[in-house]
Amino acid sequence: MTVNRTTACATSAGVALPEQPAAAPAGVRSAERPAPVVRDLRERAGRSPHGLLFGAGDLVVITGLPGSGKTTLMRRAVRGARIDSQDTRARWDARAPRLLPYAVYRPLVRLAHYAALRRALSGGDGLVVHDCGTQTWVRDWLARAARRRGGTLHLLFLDVTPDTALDGQRRRGRGVSRYAFLRHRRAAARLLRAVERGALPHGCDSAVLLDREAADVLRRIAFTR
Template sequence: MTRTTAYATTTGIALPGQPTAPARERCGELPAPVVRDLRDRAGHSPHGLLFGPRDLVVVTGLPGSGKSTLMHRTVQGIRIDSQDTRDRWDARLARLLPYAVYRPLVRLAHYAGLRRALRTGEGVVVHDCGTQAWVRDWLARAARRRGGTLHLLLLDVTAGTALDGQRERGRGVSRYAFLRHRRAAGRLLRAAEKGKLPEGIGSAVLLDRDAADVLHRIDFAR
C-alpha cells in the first residue's frame, strides 16, 4: 500500500488518474489502484485533494461518520449527497408522513439527481454508505465513459464515534441497518488496506477523524 508523504504544510495532493479506454478497446489490465493512507498522523495531513477534471469521487463510511459534514465543508465542485435530498423532502412531508412512507421517493430523487450530474461531464463527489455495490459499479462505468477515474474517500471511524455522530444530528439508523453498513464498510476498508479495491476503482484515500478535520478542499483540475 502506498502512503503519501504530504504533511500539514502541504496545501494538497493530486490523486493520480488511470489510463482509460472503452472496454472493447482495452488490451491489457489497468494499473493496480493507488491507496493513500492519511490515518494516524495526528492531523499532519494534506489540506486539499485534487482530482482530474472528469473524475468521480465516492465518499463512504459508517452512518454518522461525518460524510455529509466533510462534503459540505470541502467540496468545490458538484456535490450529490443523499442527505440533502432527504432534507428537501423532509421539509415538505415530515409533518404529514413518517419517513418510511416516502423513503423510496427520496432514493429515486437522489439517483435521478446523480444521473443528471453525471451527464454534465464535470467532476462529481457522491455520498455513499458503502452497502450498495451496484452504485459504485454504475459510477465506475460512468467514469470510464467520460475518460475519468473513480476514486474512493473512506472515512475510518469507530462504531462508537459513528453512533455519537448519529445522536448529535438527531437522526439514526436501525440496529440492523447499522450492522449491515458496518460489515460492508469493514470489508471495503480491509480490502483497501491490502491494496485490493473493487474493480473499476482507480484510487482510495483513507481518512481518520483527524485527517478529515484538517481537510479543507476537495476539488477538480480545470
Template sequence: MNRTTALATGSALAAGPALGLPAQPQVPGREASGAAPAPVVRDLRDRAGHSPHGLLFGPRDLVVVTGLPGSGKSTLMKRAVTGTRIDSQDTRDRWDARVPRALPYALYRPLVRLAHYTGLRRALRSGEGVVVHDCGTQAWVRAWLAREARRRGGTLHMVLLDVTVDTALEGQRERGRGVSRYAFRRHRRAASHLLRAAEKGRLPKGCGSTVLLDRAAADTLRRIGFTG
C-alpha cells in the same frame, strides 16, 4: 501495507498523474493489452491532523465518499467540496421539509431514493467532476459510477472515512437522526469489508484509488475538488 509518508509538497494532495494516482482514461485497445494501471491507496490516518488540506482529482473523475452512518461524510462534503456534490442526506432534508411531520420516513423513502438517483444521473450527464455520498452498502452504485467514469474518460476514486463505532454513533446522536440496529450492522459490515480490502491494496472493481481518512485527517481537509 506501507503507509505513504509524503504525498505532496504543498497543502493539497493531487489525485492524478502528477503524484502517481492513476487517471486511467478509456484508451482504445487497453483491454487487449491488459495495461490497466494498478489501483493506488493513500493512507492519511494517524497523522494527528498533519495531513493535506486538499484532495484534487482530474476534471472528468468521479469521487465517492463512504463510511459509517455518522462518520461525518455529509459534514465533510458540505465543508470541502468545491464543485458538484450529490448527497442523499440533502435530498432527504428537502423531502422532510415538505411532508407532514407525522408521516413516517419509511413511507416516502422510495421517493427520496428516486429523487436522489435522478439528481445523480443528471449531474453525471454534465460531464464534470462529481463528488457522491456513498453509504457503502450499495455496490451497484459504485459499479455504475465506475462505468460512467470510464465512459467519460475519467476515473472513479473513493474517499473512505475510518472512524470507530462509538464515534459514528455519537455522530448520529449529534445530528438527531440515526439508523436501525439492523441497518447499522449492514453498514458496519460493508465499511469493514471496504477498509480491510483497501488496507491490502484491493479496491472495488473499476476504482482507481482510495484515500483513507480518520477523523483528524477529515477535519483537516478544506477542499475536495477537480483540476482544470
C-alpha cells in the same frame, strides 16, 4: 498496487495530488489500466494534506459508517458538484407532514437521489458522490460512468469507530435502526479490509483512507480545469 502510508503528493499549498497516468493519444485506448493506489492518511495526528485534487472528469465517492461525517466533509470541502443523499432527504423532510414517518417516503427519496445522480453523471465535470456503503451496485454504476466520461473513479473512506459514528448520528438528531447500522458495519468492515490489502472495488483507480483527524483538517476537494 501501491499502499502509501507515510506520504501524500502535496503542493506547497497542502493539496494532495492523486497520481494520474499519462493520457493516451487521441483514439488510442490503453491496453492495461494502471495499478490502483491506496493512500493511508490515518494516524497522522491531523498532519495530513488540507486538500485533494482530482482530474477534471473524475468521480469521487465518499463512504463510511452513518454518522462518520461524510455529509459534513462534503459541505465543507467540496469545490464543485456534489450529490449527497442527505441533501435529498432534507428537501423531502421539509415538505413531508411532520407526523409522517420517514420509512413511508424513503423509497421516493431514494428514487429522487438516484435521478439527481443520473442527471449529474450525464455531464463531464468532476463530481463527488455520497455512498451509503451497502449498495455496491452504485459503485459499479459510478465506475462505468467514469470510464464513459473518460475519467477515473476514486474512493475516500472515512474510517471511524462505531461509537464515533453513533455519536455523530446523535449530534445530527437523525440515525439509522440498529439492524441497518449492523449492516453498514459489516459492509464497511469488508470494504476497509479489502482496501487495506490492496483490493479496491471494481473500476476504482485509487483510495484515500481518512480517520477523523485527517477528515477534520481536509478543507478542499477539487478538480482540475
